[in-house]
Amino acid sequence: xxxxxxxxxxxxxxxxxxxxxxxxxxxxxxxxxxxxxxxxxxxxxxxxxxxxxxxxxxxxxxxxxxxxxxxxxxxxxxxxxxxxxxxxxxxxxxxxxxxxxxxxxxxxxxxxxxxxxxxxxxxxxxxxxxxxxxxxxxxxxxxxxxxxxxxxxxxxxxxxxxxxxxxxxxxxxxxxxxxxx
Amino acid sequence: xxxxxxxxxxxxxxxxxxxxxxxxxxxxxxxxxxxxxxxxxxxxxxxxxxxxxxxxxxxxxxxxxxxxxxxxxxxxxxxxxxxxxxxxxxxxxxxxxxxxxxxxxxxxxxxxxxxxxxxxxxxxxxxxxxxxxxxxxxxxxxxxxxxxxxxxxxxxxxxxxxxxxxxxxxxxxxxxxxxxxxxxxxxxxxxxxxxxxxxxxxxxxxxxxxxxxxxxxxxxxxxxxxxxxxxxxxxxxxxxxxxxxxxxxxxxxxxxxxxxxxxxxxxxxxxxxxxxxxxxxxxxxxxxxxxxxxxxxxxxxxxxxxxxxxxxxxxxxxxxxxxxxxxxxxxxxxxxxxxxxxxxxxxxxxxxxxxxxxxxxxxxxxxxxxxxxxxxxxxxxxxxxxxxxxxxxxxxxxxxxxxxxxxxxxxxxxxxxxxxxxxxxxxxxxxxxxxxxxxxxxxxxxxxxxxxxxxxxxxxxxxxxxxxxxxxxxxxxxxxxxxxxxxxxxxxxxxxxxxxxxxxxxxxxxxxxxxxxxxxx
Numbered sequence: 053x054x055x056x057x058x059x060x061x062x063x064x065x066x067x068x069x070x071x072x073x074x075x076x077x078x079x080x081x082x083x084x085x086x087x088x089x090x091x092x093x094x095x096x097x098x099x100x101x102x103x104x105x106x107x108x109x110x111x112x113x114x115x116x117x118x119x120x121x122x123x124x125x126x127x128x129x130x131x132x133x134x135x136x137x138x139x140x141x142x143x144x145x146x147x148x149x150x151x152x153x154x155x156x157x158x159x160x161x162x163x164x165x166x167x168x169x170x171x172x173x174x175x176x177x178x179x180x181x182x183x184x185x186x187x188x189x190x191x192x193x194x195x196x197x198x199x200x201x202x203x204x205x206x207x208x209x210x211x212x213x214x215x216x217x218x219x220x221x222x223x224x225x226x227x228x229x230x231x232x233x
Numbered sequence: 234x235x236x237x238x239x240x241x242x243x244x245x246x247x248x249x250x251x252x253x254x255x256x257x258x259x260x261x262x263x264x265x266x267x268x269x270x271x272x273x274x275x276x277x278x279x280x281x282x283x284x285x286x287x288x289x290x291x292x293x294x295x296x297x298x299x300x301x302x303x304x305x306x307x308x309x310x311x312x313x314x315x316x317x318x319x320x321x322x323x324x325x326x327x328x329x330x331x332x333x334x335x336x337x338x339x340x341x342x343x344x345x346x347x348x349x350x351x352x353x354x355x356x357x358x359x360x361x362x363x364x365x366x367x368x369x370x371x372x373x374x375x376x377x378x379x380x381x382x383x384x385x386x387x388x389x390x391x392x393x394x395x396x397x398x399x400x401x402x403x404x405x406x407x408x409x410x411x412x413x414x415x416x417x418x419x420x421x422x423x424x425x426x427x428x429x430x431x432x433x434x435x436x437x438x439x440x441x442x443x444x445x446x447x448x449x450x451x452x453x454x455x456x457x458x459x460x461x462x463x464x465x466x467x468x469x470x471x472x473x474x475x476x477x478x479x480x481x482x483x484x485x486x487x488x489x490x491x492x493x494x495x496x497x498x499x500x501x502x503x504x505x506x507x508x509x510x511x512x513x514x515x516x517x518x519x520x521x522x523x524x525x526x527x528x529x530x531x532x533x534x535x536x537x538x539x540x541x542x543x544x545x546x547x548x549x550x551x552x553x554x555x556x557x558x559x560x561x562x563x564x565x566x567x568x569x570x571x572x573x574x575x576x577x578x579x580x581x582x583x584x585x586x587x588x589x590x591x592x593x594x595x596x597x598x599x600x601x602x603x604x605x606x607x608x609x610x611x612x613x614x615x616x617x618x619x620x621x622x623x624x625x626x627x628x629x630x631x632x633x634x635x636x637x638x639x640x641x642x643x644x645x646x647x648x649x650x651x652x653x654x655x656x657x658x659x660x661x662x663x664x665x666x667x668x669x670x671x672x673x674x675x676x677x678x679x680x681x682x683x684x685x686x687x688x689x690x691x692x693x694x695x696x697x698x699x700x701x702x703x704x705x706x707x708x709x710x711x712x713x714x715x716x717x718x719x720x721x722x723x724x725x726x727x728x729x730x731x732x733x734x735x736x737x738x739x740x741x742x743x744x745x746x747x748x749x750x751x752x753x754x
Contacts, residue, residue, distance in 0.1 A: 111580040114588065125304070131479055132314025134621050176580060180660060181678075188682025189322040192660070196575040199584065204304040204571035213592040214540055214570055216301040217420050224416065225296070225430035228235040228441035231380040231415035 083149050084165040087120035095130035095138045096123075100145035106165040107148065108198040110172045116207055125201035141197070144190050148179075157187075235441045237430060241293050245444050248293070249453035249473035249486065256473070256486040258451070260286035262750075263469060263490035265456045265505065267291075268334020269736050270723030271496030272435035272443065273375075273743035274750075279446035281751035286488055287443060288469070289452040291331035292478055295436075299426030303571040306425045309477070310338050312500075319612065319626040323681035324525055326500075326624065327689045330478075331426075332452050333436030334498060336736060339689070340423045340544040341412040341432055342564070343381045344733035345372050345741065353605070354708075358728035359698040362709030363745060371744040375737065379413040379433040390421070390542030393565045395533065395595045397547040399650030400563070405551035407563075412543060413736075419542045421567060453478060454486050457620065459493060459509040465718045466493045492750070494720045495695075496743075502725040503614040503694035504622035506705070511716065513705045518614035520696055522604045522730035523626055523688035527636050528566060528576065529643035530587075530596045531652035537595045539568035552642060553602060553732050559609055559635035561601045562732065563643065568596060576685050578660040587656070597647060599639035601632060604693065604729030609635075611730075614694050628686065633679050636686075640677075644669050658685035690735050695725040704728070710753070711746045722746050 083102040086109070093101055101123055108119040108126075130138050147153055154160040154175070160167070164175055179191035202208065209215060224230075240246065249256070260283075264275045267289040275287040292309060300306060308314040310331050317326040329335030346368065354360035375381070386409050389397060400407035413433040423432055430437045444450065456471040473484040495502045503518040511517060544567035553560040568591055577587045603609045612626030628636075644655045648668050657663040659677045663670075678684065698704030701714040706721050713719040724739045731738050 111584070113581050114585045129308050129314060130316070132308040132477070133316040134313050134617070134619070136617055136619060136621065137313065137316055173581065180580075185321065185681050188680075192682055193322060195580055199574035199577075199580075200303075200571040203574035203588065204302075204307070206302070206304075208570055212570055212588060213538075216422070217418075220418055220420065220429050222296060222429050225437075226236055226238060228237050228240070228437055228445075230430075231433065232378070 081151050081163050081166065083163060086165070089124060089127070090120065091124060093127050095127045095133070095141070096145070097142055100142045101127065103145040103149040103165055104194070104198070106172065107176070107194055110169060110176060111195055111198045112202045114202065114208065115211060117202055122198050122201045125205070126197045129197070129201060141193065144193065148190070148194065235445055237295065237437055237441065240441055240444055241295060243444055245447070245449045246293070247449065247451040249451055250476045250482060252473050252482070252484050255484050256451070258286055258486065259489045260284045260449070261490060262286075262492045262494060263288065263488045264494045264496055265469060266334065266496035266498060266501065266723065267332050267435065267440060267450065268329065268496065268498055268723065269336050269435060269739035270498070270743045271494070272333065272439040273740055274494050274496060274722045274747040275448050276439040276443035276446065277744060277747035278751050279443050279448040283751065285443065285448035286490070287448055287450045288454050288456055288471070288488065289332050289450065290455045290474070290478070291452065292476070293332040293452045294337070294426060296426070296428050296430045299422070299428045301420065301422040301425055301428055303425065303569055307571065310426060319624045321681055323628060323686060324523060324626055325685070325687040326523070326691065327687065328498065328500065328691055331436070332450065333434050333440060336434040337426050337436050338424050339736055340567070341414055342545045342548070342734040343379070343411045343413050343737045346738040347732055350729065350731055354728050358696065359700045359703065360708040360728060361699050362697070362707060368741045368745055371748070372737065372741045375740045375744060378438060379740075380415040381411050381413045381737070383411045384409045384543065384546045388543070389546040390539070391535075391537045392539040392567065392595045393543070393545065393547040395531070395537070395650040395652070396549070396563060396565050396597050396646065399646030400549045400551065402649040403646060405549050405646070407547060407549040407551070410546050410548055412546070417543060421541045421544060423544050424567065424569070451486065456497070456505055457508060459505065459511070459719070461509070461716065464716060466716060469493060492718045492720070494722050496721070496723040498723050499691035499694050499725040500614055500622050500624060502721055502723055504616060504620070506695065507614070507616050508620050511713070513714070516696065516703070516705050518694050520604065520611045520728070521614050521624060521626070521694040522611045522692040522727070524600045524603065524690035524692070524730050525628065525632065526598050526600050526687050526689070527640060528596055528598045528658050528685060529640060529647060530594050530656045530658070531647035532590055532593050532654045532656070533595060533652055534593070536592050538592055539595060550732070552639070557606070558638070559601055559603070559606060559631055560732065561599045561635060561639045563646070564598055564600060566596045566598045568594060576658055578658055578662040578685070595647065595652070597643050599643055600690070601635050601639065602730055602732040603632070606631065611693055628681065636684070637675060637679060640674050641669060641671050644674065659683055690730070692724045692727045692730050692735055695721045696728045697726040698728060710749050720746070720750065
């Protein structure tokens with residue numbers, strides 16, 4: 053029999069209560085729509101996609117960063133993850149935006165997506181330095197998702213002094229026995 | 234000669250995603266998993282005249298697919314699309330998923346199992362089925378087949394050279410590494426699959442050998458469970474996956490065989506046994522080892538270009554044996570934009586500022602050695618409701634203590650090699666600009682979610698040994714203690730971690746054991 057699942061989001065009673073608030077019907081205000089997805093979503097719900105767009109806009113400030121593109125790339129990358137992980141991420145994003153959770157944890161009534169940029173940064177900072185492992189790992193999961201989505205794009209390479217080799221000799225290695233005496 | 238470009242279209246290679254019907258197959262030996270353990274085993278058995286079917290969940294990618302672009306490849310070549318973590322998300326797990334397994338994406342570092350580790354297994358874990366001397370001819374054969382040779386220090390890239398020089402200046406033991414490459418073109422993209430097949434992975438060596446010897450390969454086929462009757466495995470059943478491996482095609486497969494060899498690697502092999510109801514009294518999944526890793530980035534005045542050249546070519550085992558404290562070894566880690574962006578701390582302008590220093594950044598890692606101390610006993614693999622593996626690996630106080638000590642040593646060697654600043658991967662980071670500051674490192678947030686910890690070495694979970702109360706398979710032939718036609722041949726059988734990068738240890742043990750199986754009929 054499979055053991056009871058306790059994902060990182062569900063760890064601990066407090067985490068479970070937060071999940072219930074974030075994932076259920078208690079969200080007071082829906083996320084603000086910033087950019088409609090340009091492709092059908094593979095992994096995230098539409099509300100969660102909007103939260104990720106807003107999060108990406110604050111986390112990735114490199115030249116040329118497009119929050120909608122970043123969120124779309126993250127949605128594609130997540131399509132290779134376990135279904136459980138996709139569900140976790142979707143819940144995490146709803147939790148991140150949820151006004152009621154914000155009120156309980158941060159004394160704010162406005163959803164993340166509707167905050168001005170400086171206050172969004174303050175929310176992210178509180179998750180980053182929280183005493184709750186749930187919030188720290190949640191911040192890391194979202195942060196990594198956005199940053200990896202952006203920086204895996206070739207448009208970033210020139211600004212990083214990065215490139216890939218050209219003119220490789222692929223023909224030399226066609227024999228599976230190459231190198232044998 | 235077998236042309237690598239022709240193998241995928243061989244009649245012996247079956248693409249599960251293209252199957253129009255359910256598949257019912259049979260063989261003398263069914264090997265589940267095509268990585269280091271499975272490929273060696275399949276080739277060895279086939280070369281001894283056995284009919285072999287090799288099953289792989291991942292896709293069959295070739296050098297033509299290895300575009301050196303993270304966006305094209307990482308999700309396809311790693312378990313769970315490179316999102317695998319431990320249960321509390323405290324450790325990121327890099328583990329390959331493709332025909333050839335992790336050997337397709339590893340950094341080519343090749344070590345024989347240290348003799349003292351084999352002795353530790355004999356004395357502490359009742360591993361009496363082989364001696365170190367039994368492994369030697371198999372290491373030699375593998376080293377020849379995979380062109381394993383030591384690199385010249387002059388060929389190290391600067392990411393590795395700074396590690397090498399820093400350790401030498403401090404008087405720490407350090408050595409050039411041995412790599413499984415032939416005429417390496419130094420592209421630096423081992424972790425995205427070698428674009429020129431210079432890396433002698435299983436994909437381009439032992440799997441072709443197995444096919445040449447008549448073995449069949451079925452890929453995009455996820456083994457769900459072993460079905461038992463009368464105390465024996467009678468078949469393995471599973472699901473055929475779509476070309477991207479993201480979901481089922483709705484088709485299934487079933488393989489009947491005289492003998493089944495589970496070679497899914499640590500994490501996946503114990504999960505298959507657990508799904509099959511074979512928990513060995515709670516031992517399966519226990520003592521899973523990860524060689525947990527922390528990193529340190531350093532900025533130099535001169536260009537480092539950590540994305541060029543062999544990813545790893547130097548290592549220091551100076552701190553591998555610390556007595557009652559947890560040992561570790563030092564290596565370098567390459568830098569690619571997506572990977573580095575995820576590992577680099579912070580967000581917003583701070584993060585962007587770190588990224589643009591990439592050409593001048595060297596990243597060195599400390600790989601901790603778990604499983605040799607009661608206070609660092611490894612983790613446990615269990616099952617999620619879907620049947621997928623879940624890895625619980627608590628970072629114990631003893632391990633946190635080792636991380637702190639190792640972080641200081643990393644900074645020390647980076648300053649010794651000329652770094653002008655050192656940055657830990659805490660979030661927020663510790664930035665050192667005037668040499669080592671031990672107090673600053675001590676005061677960093679050493680807690681889950683505040684420091685990047687990752688693993689590229691997964692071991693254990695189906696421990697070998699001669700005491701059925703302490704192990705899952707016996708050590709003389711890696712046969713399950715109670716299921717007589719079931720063997721486990723991969724890194725999951727190690728009773729501890731290794732203290733070295735694991736690929737050659739798996740090759741050597743697999744070749745020894747597969748040879749014994751072949752000779753036993």
